[in-house]
Amino acid sequence: MKTKKQLGLTTRLSWTGFLFTLPFVIGFVLFFLRPLWQSLTFVFSKVDITLDGYITTFNGLQNINYIFREDATYTTNLIESLTNLIWQVPLIVVFALFFAIIMNQKFRGRVFARAVFFLPVIIASGIILNIIQSDAAASSMLSGEVVSGGTSSQSDALKDLLANSGMDSKVISAITMITDNLFDLTWKTGIQMILFLGGLQGISPSLYEAAEVEGATGWESFWKITLPMLMPITSLNVVYTIIDSFTDANNKVMLQVMNNAQLVRYGWSSAMSWCYFLLIAVVLSLVFIVFAKIQRSGDRIKY
Numbered sequence: 271m272k273t274k275k276q277l278g279l280t281t282r283l284s285w286t287g288f289l290f291t292l293p294f295v296i297g298f299v300l301f302f303l304r305p306l307w308q309s310l311t312f313v314f315s316k317v318d319i320t321l322d323g324y325i326t327t328f329n330g331l332q333n334i335n336y337i338f339r340e341d342a343t344y345t346t347n348l349i350e351s352l353t354n355l356i357w358q359v360p361l362i363v364v365f366a367l368f369f370a371i372i373m374n375q376k377f378r379g380r381v382f383a384r385a386v387f388f389l390p391v392i393i394a395s396g397i398i399l400n401i402i403q404s405d406a407a408a409s410s411m412l413s414g415e416v417v418s419g420g421t422s423s424q425s426d427a428l429k430d431l432l433a434n435s436g437m438d439s440k441v442i443s444a445i446t447m448i449t450d451n452l453f454d455l456t457w458k459t460g461i462q463m464i465l466f467l468g469g470l471q472g473i474s475p476s477l478y479e480a481a482e483v484e485g486a487t488g489w490e491s492f493w494k495i496t497l498p499m500l501m502p503i504t505s506l507n508v509v510y511t512i513i514d515s516f517t518d519a520n521n522k523v524m525l526q527v528m529n530n531a532q533l534v535r536y537g538w539s540s541a542m543s544w545c546y547f548l549l550i551a552v553v554l555s556l557v558f559i560v561f562a563k564i565q566r567s568g569d570r571i572k573y
Contacts, residue, residue, distance in 0.1 A: 312540035366462030
């Protein structure tokens with residue numbers, strides 16, 4: 271039975287959490303709730319723009335039917351976004367954990383190194399990133415291409431090496447696709463690395479000391495101590511990376527939604543947005559189910 275002191279602490283913690291989320295709740299109610307409902311009505315309506323605003327006429331599922339049956343690119347873009355998600359999210363999370371472990375070590379210039387790794391988060395949506403992406407030479411070099419004589423050409427050395435080793439062409443394509451996107455993947459690890467770094471610093475050193483006394487290697491300590499203790503942070507990073515990937519400004523579905531909105535095709539744009547939202551919800555639900563099972567399995571092992 272809980273004492274009054276315990277109940278008081280629980281209440282204070284609950285109110286603290288509520289106060290932290292209160293700005294988001296207020297902002298959502300004031301600025302997002304009405305547009306959200308409005309976009310949902312557009313999904314099932316034909317929207318006509320007039321001098322006085324707009325007129326909506328209910329048309330059932332015609333907008334949804336159009337984007338899936340008549341639009342030539344929407345379904346393809348959805349599949350491509352989901353495919354990119356499957357291989358990008360694990361790599362980004364693994365890279366972030368790898369960098370966090372390195373940044374957690376004691377070495378000279380550690381603070382500067384952490385700032386450098388976090389710098390892309392600050393400038394990711396700014397003018398610097400636009401300059402990098404618009405510079406043909408810089409973009410070529412950062413994506414794994416070789417620039418020579420004013421032109422850029424994809425290096426085939428890795429492909430030739432893997433092909434000569436007898437590796438399957440599909441595996442070669444997957445490996446080269448990853449190497450060609452290393453810069454972009456590393457660029458997106460800043461937030462995840464900071465979260466992992468906070469999780470690593472929250473693990474008691476006594477656990478590693480006890481494992482070392484028992485004769486555990488560093489590799490065994492990683493799998494038995496570090497990774498299980500970081501599981502809540504890992505699930506948070508996976509969810510964040512999924513949402514970040516789906517809502518990236520260069521995501522083809524997002525570009526298509528914004529293009530239709532700019533062309534005043536609000537019905538089609540809203541239908542694309544809501545179907546995309548449902549896809550994201552399904553993916554996140556699967557992630558929550560998987561991590562919940564992992565957590566339950568870990569609890570059974572403990573007992």
